[in-house]
Amino acid sequence: MATIRVDNVRHSYFANPTRDEEWALKKITLECEDGGAYALLGPSGCGKTTLLNLISGLLKPTEGRIYFDGADATETTPEQRNIAQVFQFPVIYDTMTIYDNLAFPLRNRGMEAQQVDQRVREVARMLELDGVLSRRASGLTADGKQKISLGRGLVRTDVNVIMFDEPLTVIDPHLKWQLRSKLKELHHRIRRTMIYVTHDQTEALTFADRVVVMKDGEIVQIGTPIELFERPRHTFVGHFIGSPGMNLLPCEVKADKAYVAGRAVKTLTALPKDGTGLELGVRPEFVSFAAEGVPVEITKIADAGRFRIVETRHDGRAIKLLVPEGQAIPEGRAHVKFDPEHTQVYENGWMIG
Amino acid sequence: MTKTVNHKAWLFVLPVVALVAFNAIIPLMTVVNFSVQESFGDNVFFWAGMQWFEQVLHSDRFHAALLRQLLFTAIVLAIEVPLGLAIALAMPRRGAWVSVCLVLMALPLLIPWNVVGAMWNIFALPELGFLGKLINGLGIHYNYTRQPLGAWFTVVLMDVWHWTSLVALLCYAGLVAIPDAYYQAAKIDGARPWAVFRYIQLPRLKHVLTIAILLRFMDSFMIYTEVVVLTGGGPGNATTFLSIDLVKMALGQFDLGPAAAMSIVYFLIILFMSWLFYTLMMRKEER
Amino acid sequence: MRLKFLLPAIYILFLLLPIYWLLNMSFKTTNEILGAFTLWPRNFTLENYREIFTDPTWYWGYINSLIYVVINTVLSVLVALPAAYAFSRYRFMGDKHLFFWLLSNRMAPPAVFALPFLQLYSAVGLFDTHIAVALAHTLFNVPLAVWILEGFMSGVPKELDETAYVDGYSFWGFFVKIFVPTIAAGIGVACFFCFMFSWVELLLAKTLTSVEAKPIAATMTRTASTSGYELGLLAAAGVLTIVPGAFVIYFVRNYIAKGFALGRV
Numbered sequence: 001m002a003t004i005r006v007d008n009v010r011h012s013y014f015a016n017p018t019r020d021e022e023w024a025l026k027k028i029t030l031e032c033e034d035g036g037a038y039a040l041l042g043p044s045g046c047g048k049t050t051l052l053n054l055i056s057g058l059l060k061p062t063e064g065r066i067y068f069d070g071a072d073a074t075e076t077t078p079e080q081r082n083i084a085q086v087f088q089f090p091v092i093y094d095t096m097t098i099y100d101n102l103a104f105p106l107r108n109r110g111m112e113a114q115q116v117d118q119r120v121r122e123v124a125r126m127l128e129l130d131g132v133l134s135r136r137a138s139g140l141t142a143d144g145k146q147k148i149s150l151g152r153g154l155v156r157t158d159v160n161v162i163m164f165d166e167p168l169t170v171i172d173p174h175l176k177w178q179l180r181s182k183l184k185e186l187h188h189r190i191r192r193t194m195i196y197v198t199h200d201q202t203e204a205l206t207f208a209d210r211v212v213v214m215k216d217g218e219i220v221q222i223g224t225p226i227e228l229f230e231r232p233r234h235t236f237v238g239h240f241i242g243s244p245g246m247n248l249l250p251c252e253v254k255a256d257k258a259y260v261a262g263r264a265v266k267t268l269t270a271l272p273k274d275g276t277g278l279e280l281g282v283r284p285e286f287v288s289f290a291a292e293g294v295p296v297e298i299t300k301i302a303d304a305g306r307f308r309i310v311e312t313r314h315d316g317r318a319i320k321l322l323v324p325e326g327q328a329i330p331e332g333r334a335h336v337k338f339d340p341e342h343t344q345v346y347e348n349g350w351m352i353g
Numbered sequence: 354m355t356k357t358v359n360h361k362a363w364l365f366v367l368p369v370v371a372l373v374a375f376n377a378i379i380p381l382m383t384v385v386n387f388s389v390q391e392s393f394g395d396n397v398f399f400w401a402g403m404q405w406f407e408q409v410l411h412s413d414r415f416h417a418a419l420l421r422q423l424l425f426t427a428i429v430l431a432i433e434v435p436l437g438l439a440i441a442l443a444m445p446r447r448g449a450w451v452s453v454c455l456v457l458m459a460l461p462l463l464i465p466w467n468v469v470g471a472m473w474n475i476f477a478l479p480e481l482g483f484l485g486k487l488i489n490g491l492g493i494h495y496n497y498t499r500q501p502l503g504a505w506f507t508v509v510l511m512d513v514w515h516w517t518s519l520v521a522l523l524c525y526a527g528l529v530a531i532p533d534a535y536y537q538a539a540k541i542d543g544a545r546p547w548a549v550f551r552y553i554q555l556p557r558l559k560h561v562l563t564i565a566i567l568l569r570f571m572d573s574f575m576i577y578t579e580v581v582v583l584t585g586g587g588p589g590n591a592t593t594f595l596s597i598d599l600v601k602m603a604l605g606q607f608d609l610g611p612a613a614a615m616s617i618v619y620f621l622i623i624l625f626m627s628w629l630f631y632t633l634m635m636r637k638e639e640r
Numbered sequence: 641m642r643l644k645f646l647l648p649a650i651y652i653l654f655l656l657l658p659i660y661w662l663l664n665m666s667f668k669t670t671n672e673i674l675g676a677f678t679l680w681p682r683n684f685t686l687e688n689y690r691e692i693f694t695d696p697t698w699y700w701g702y703i704n705s706l707i708y709v710v711i712n713t714v715l716s717v718l719v720a721l722p723a724a725y726a727f728s729r730y731r732f733m734g735d736k737h738l739f740f741w742l743l744s745n746r747m748a749p750p751a752v753f754a755l756p757f758l759q760l761y762s763a764v765g766l767f768d769t770h771i772a773v774a775l776a777h778t779l780f781n782v783p784l785a786v787w788i789l790e791g792f793m794s795g796v797p798k799e800l801d802e803t804a805y806v807d808g809y810s811f812w813g814f815f816v817k818i819f820v821p822t823i824a825a826g827i828g829v830a831c832f833f834c835f836m837f838s839w840v841e842l843l844l845a846k847t848l849t850s851v852e853a854k855p856i857a858a859t860m861t862r863t864a865s866t867s868g869y870e871l872g873l874l875a876a877a878g879v880l881t882i883v884p885g886a887f888v889i890y891f892v893r894n895y896i897a898k899g900f901a902l903g904r905v
Contacts (some may be wrong), residue, residue, distance in 0.1 A: 058537050079543045091538040095556040104552075108543040152542060356731045365726035366738065368719040369782055376779040377745050380756030436651075443647040456886075456893050457652050460659070463885025465857045467842045468878045475665055475871060476658040483661045486677055514655065521651075575749040578842045596751035603755045604847070616752040623747050 002069040002160040002193065004055060006030040009064030011050055017062070024050045026217040028064075032161070032195065037187050039196045039208035043240070047217040048197045052163050055195065057081045068160055084153035085163040089170060090145035094138035098129060101137050102151045109156075123155045126186065143175045150179075154186065161193040168203060180206060201241050205229075213237050229283070230342060233351045238281050244309060247287065247319050251280040251345065258345055261294055261315060266340035269352055277348045284309065286339035287321035289330055293337035294319070301329060312336065387613035405614035415615060417590065418598040419622075425505075425594060426573045429512050433569055434562070436513070437520025442554070444525055455525075458518040470582025473511040477583075497584065501591035504584050508592050511579060516572070520565045527561035528554060563634045567627060574623055595619055659882065665875035673871050688876035701856030702880065704770065705839070708853065711774035713834040716781040717789075717827060724789035725815070729798065742783040750843045753779065758847050772848045773855070777841060781834045788833060792826025832892045839885060856881055 011025040020026070025047045032038050040048040053059040055066060057078040065074045073081055084105075093101050102120045111119075124130040127147050137148055146167060153162045164183075168176045184207055187194055198204050204211050205225040213220045213228065213236070221233040232238035238246030251260045258265050260280055267280070296312035296319055307322045310329060321336060323329055344351050388405055409415050444454055461469070479485040479496045484507075488495040497507040531553065539549045577596035580586065586593035586601070593601070599619065603612035665673060666688055667681040692698040726732070727739060757776050758767070766772040800822065804814040820827070846858040860877050 053537075056541065058540065078537075078541045083541065085537070085541045087534040087538060089532065089534055091534050093552045093556075095552060104544070104548075105542040108545070108548065149538070152538075356729060358732065359730040360732045362726035362730035362732040362735075365722035366732075369723040369742070369786060370738070372715075372719055372775075372778050373742060373745055373782055376753075376757075376776065377748065379760055380753050383756040383759060384752065440648050440651050443644045445645070445648075452893050454648055454652065456889050457655060459889045459893075460882070460886060461655055463836050463839065463882070463889060465840045465842060465881050467857045467860060468881045471860065471874060471878055472658050472662045475875060476661045481673060481677065481871070483657065483679075514658065517651070518655070571747050575751065577749075577751050596749055599749075599751045600754065600843070603751075609755070612755070616749075619749060620747075620752055623749065624744060627747055 003034050004032040004161060004193065005067040005070075006051070006055065007065045007067065009051075009054060009061045009066065011047075011054060011059065011061045011063075024217055025054070025061075028217075028219055030212060030219065030222070032193055035191045035193055037184075037194045037196070037207060037209045039198060039204035039211045040214060041198060041201060041204040041211050041240075042214035042220075043199055046214040048199075048214050049165055051214070052085075052165055052195065052197050055161070056083050056085050056163050058085075082156075082159055083161050083163060084156060084159045085165065086146070086149045086153050086167045088166045090142060090149045092137045092140075092145045092148050094136070096137055097134055098124075098137050098140075098148060099133040101148050102129075102133075102155050105152050105156055119155050119157070123151050126154065126189075127151050127182070142170045143172065143179065146171060146179070150183075154190070159192065161195060164194065164196040164198075166198050167196075168198075168200075176203075183207060201243075205241070213240065215240075231344070231351070232281070235279060235281060235346050235349045238283070242283055242285075244284055244320050246281045246283045248279045248281050248346070249314070249317055249319065251278050253278060253345070263294055265294075265338060265343065267343045267345055268341055269344050279346045280338075280343065281346055281351075282338045282343045284320040284322045286342040287319060287336050288339075289321070289323075290335050290337040293335040295333065296336055297333055298329070298331065384613045384616050387609045388617055390610060405610040406618070409611055409614045409618060412611075414598065415618075418593055418595050421591075421593065422574060422595045425509070425512075425576070426570060428509055429516075429573045430566065430569055432509070432513050433517045433520050434566060437517045437565065438524050438558070438562070440517070440521040441524035441528055442550070444521075446529065455522070458521060461515050461518055466578035467582045469511065469515050470579040473507065473514070473579075474583050477507050499588055501588055504588060504592050508580055508583060511583060512573065512576070515579065516569060520569065523561045523565045524558055527558045531557050559634075563631070566634070567630055570630060571623060571627060574626070662875050662878050665871055666879045668872050670870065670872050688872045689880075691873060692876055692880065697859060698856075698877065701854060701859035704849075704853050705845075705855040705857070705881075706884070708770040708773040708777070708845070708855070709835055709838045711770060712777045712781060712838040713831050715774060716778050716785045716834045717830050719778075720782055720785035720789055720830065721820070721827075722815075724786045724793055725819070727786065727790045728793035729801070739786075742786060745783050746780050748779065750841065754843055754847045757844060761848055767848065768850045768852045770853045773845045773853060774838075776844045776848055777838045781837055784837065785830045785834055788830045789823070789826055792823045792829070796822055828892060832888060835888055836885070 006028055009025060009028045010023060012023045014022045017023055028047075028051060030051075040051060042048050050059065054061050057073070057076060057080070061074065065072055067073060068081060078085075093104060096104070099120055102123060103116045106116045106119060120133070121130065124133055127150065129147060129151065137145070140148070150167070153159070168179060171179060180203060183194075183196075187207075194207075196204070196207050198207075205228075208225070210222060210224055211228055212222045213234075215234075215236050221228060221237045223231075223233075228237055228241050232241065232246060235246070235248055238248070249260050251258050251265070253259070258267050258278075258280060265280060294314055296314045298310060298312050300311040302309045302311075305325075307324050308329065310321050310323055312319045312321070312334070319336060346352065389403070445451055464472070474482075476482045477484045477497055479489055479498075485495060485497075494500075495503050495506075497503040535553050535557075536549065539553055544552070575596055576594055577600065580592055580594060581597055581600075584592045586597045596619075599612060599615055602608045602615065664680060667684050667686070668678070669683055669685050669687065672678065672681065672683055727735065753776075761767050761772045761776070766775070796819070800818070801814065804818050805811075809818065842855070842857040845855045849855065849858065856877065860874060860881075
């Protein structure tokens with residue numbers, strides 16, 4: 001159990017990085033509290049797996065330090081850091097039985113047979129593997145194998161942190177959901193620090209207490225799922241999280257008021273005096289039809305069950321809105337308004353205020 | 354992959370079958386034919402029944418050659434397989450040295466077999482060769498053309514030189530194919546190097562090792578050219594292995610009947626032993 | 641673990657020593673070879689090489705060897721391609737038995753076949769021709785090529801074939817224009833091994849030739865026995881037989897590991 005602090009860490013896979021894009025991670029600072037469930041979320045190539053491997057000790061950072069409970073752990077091995085990690089593709093020792101697979105990390109650390117047995121059976125029960133312990137691990141399906149990888153991570157009681165590197169990639173969709181809830185449940189039960197890497201927003205938002213959104217080797221925002229949804233600090237977060245993503249419209253600021261298409265729009269956040277590259281961001285959930293407001297032309301309606309996604313256009317820019325079931329949708333031309341509580345202004349991508 | 358049933362596929366296989374049948378079946382029939390006939394020259398043959406087989410199976414000469422062959426194959430396998438495996442494990446996985454290692458290691462495999470023999474002949478000459486001079490310089494009397502033990506030592510060393518690379522390259526390829534995640538997981542699980550070898554590397558090398566052992570068994574059991582050039586089967590008959598004995602009998606003495614019978618026995622031994630190796634190793638895998 | 645590189649390093653040194661010795665001998669005069677033990681040539685000479693390159697019986701040996709090796713490689717891979725395709729894509733009567741029968745020929749000792757081959761190829765009038773040796777070597781190279789190619793082809797998803805047919809390719813159009821380029825690496829590996837085994841084999845090549853198609857390897861053994869103790873010349877000839885192999889390895893070095901990885905040699 002430990003608080004993990006990543007302090008000004010930079011990492012490059014090149015020997016002598018000179019150009020900006022040669023850095024896989026550009027100055028990351030992050031603190032994970034003891035017992036928290038974290039997700040590192042971002043598109044492929046954003047550096048999330050690099051960050052994970054730096055924390056686990058499989059990689060050494062080019063610059064910066066990593067602290068476990070305040071002690072500098074930068075130079076220590078994964079074994080010394082006492083962590084567990086589950087990989088994207090299930091790793092099992094396929095000549096061993098499921099029992100031996102689960103016992104492997106404990107036996108390597110010289111634990112007594114009786115204790116090993118107790119731990120293995122406990123974890124097997126948690127993962128519903130207790131009926132098949134004596135079976136050879138090699139014959140299992142992908143999700144069975146991943147459960148064993150998971151089990152090897154959980155079997156040690158003393159680990160500082162358990163890391164997951166896109167663990168559900170190879171799992172069938174209907175089992176994904178099961179394993180995901182299992183993970184969440186396990187976290188509640190054992191309250192150990194967990195860090196979960198994924199590019200799937202649903203996985204991140206359902207699993208984590210706090211989500212770290214990354215892009216191009218940088219952290220864009222750290223926040224609870226609700227914060228990320230309601231108050232995206234960067235247009236990337238607004239776009240990457242939520243389905244469909246946030247609407248972005250060019251806007252101007254004059255005399256403390258934001259204007260979209262020449263119409264004043266109330267916003268939550270403070271406004272700059274003026275500025276270039278200003279955009280107004282509002283999620284489709286917080287756009288609705290109104291008697292007056294921004295004029296739009298309705299171009300497409302898609303039924304998504306309990307609500308409909310309406311695509312409209314204003315001056316060539318798309319504005320999407322969600323309309324709950326049973327609510328009428330006007331035809332042809334209409335006006336939309338934005339909920340001021342959930343409308344922000346972004347300058348060069350970053351939220352103002 | 355699910356394959357579709359298509360008997361017309363035979364047409365695709367036909368050229369191969371025709372070619373191999375021409376090369377394998379006709380000569381094999383010739384051999385069988387010889388093995389049951391007696392010839393007094395002038396292409397006149399008489400039915401000889403199982404006479405040649407009985408003669409070969411009961412001859413001391415055949416027993417001695419077979420025994421030498423088995424001993425040689427056993428020694429060579431016992432050295433080359435562990436050594437090749439160890440070299441593969443110690444080889445770098447990435448970087449500029451990999452190519453250099455691979456090219457240099459593959460070199461002996463592409464040298465004509467008689468040149469291998471000639472090279473070792475020159476290399477091991479007691480007075481003129483580096484190896485001969487070195488050993489004699491250490492105060493050990495060594496002359497592979499005179500001492501049976503010296504001859505055996507040289508032949509085994511030559512075979513190790515010639516073929517260990519094959520085992521090493523096969524194992525290396527098998528090792529490279531193991532995903533990094535396995536090593537990372539082992540690191541995190543706190544596995545010692547021995548455990549990594551025992552539980553990760555060895556199980557994943559099983560298939561390649563089976564192939565390596567089979568190939569080395571077959572090829573060492575058929576060894577001919579290198580040894581003939583190096584020692585000529587001598588001194589005396591000390592290094593006369595099965596193939597050498599067979600060629601002496603067939604092309605040297607033109608004892609066609611016994612040679613043919615011996616050929617068949619020889620071929621059957623290889624087939625049987627290969628089958629045995631294969632099934633034993635595959636059965637282990639299933640368990 | 642820092643000393644781990646030592647084992648491959650020592651092994652490679654061990655591999656290179658006899659080759660160096662051969663090279664060393666090839667640059668010496670006969671007098672120096674017989675006169676004194678020297679670690680490098682004191683009287684460096686290219687005389688041995690000059691003799692090989694000017695004497696037709698020598699250099700024709702190389703040409704003969706290369707001719708039958710190339711014929712064998714091309715022939716083996718060409719007939720193996722459709723067969724390997726059939727084994728990798730279709731099930732047909734007796735397919736498994738046929739595959740194992742083919743492979744069992746890899747276990748045939750050349751010594752067993754030497755005499756029957758001599759009779760067979762004499763009977764069909766091919767004795768002492770390049771074709772005879774090339775054909776004889778298909779005995780073990782065709783099964784090998786089928787085995788290697790089948791491995792590579794099984795790795796190509798069947799959807800590729802089906803897509804091509806949907807796009808209106810005829811079978812042979814697809815095979816030549818799409819499939820063969822897809823498994824180019826496999827063909828390279830198969831060629832490499834066919835070249836290798838045909839190049840290094842001597843017993844059959846020697847038995848099936850006398851003058852016209854005599855391989856270099858046979859020239860060497862006959863020279864060794866007839867012209868007495870010409871070690872320098874023999875060494876130079878030996879060095880020259882290593883050259884084509886070294887070339888081939890250099891060109892396929894990146895595919896070697898891949899070819900071996902299939903475990904199919």
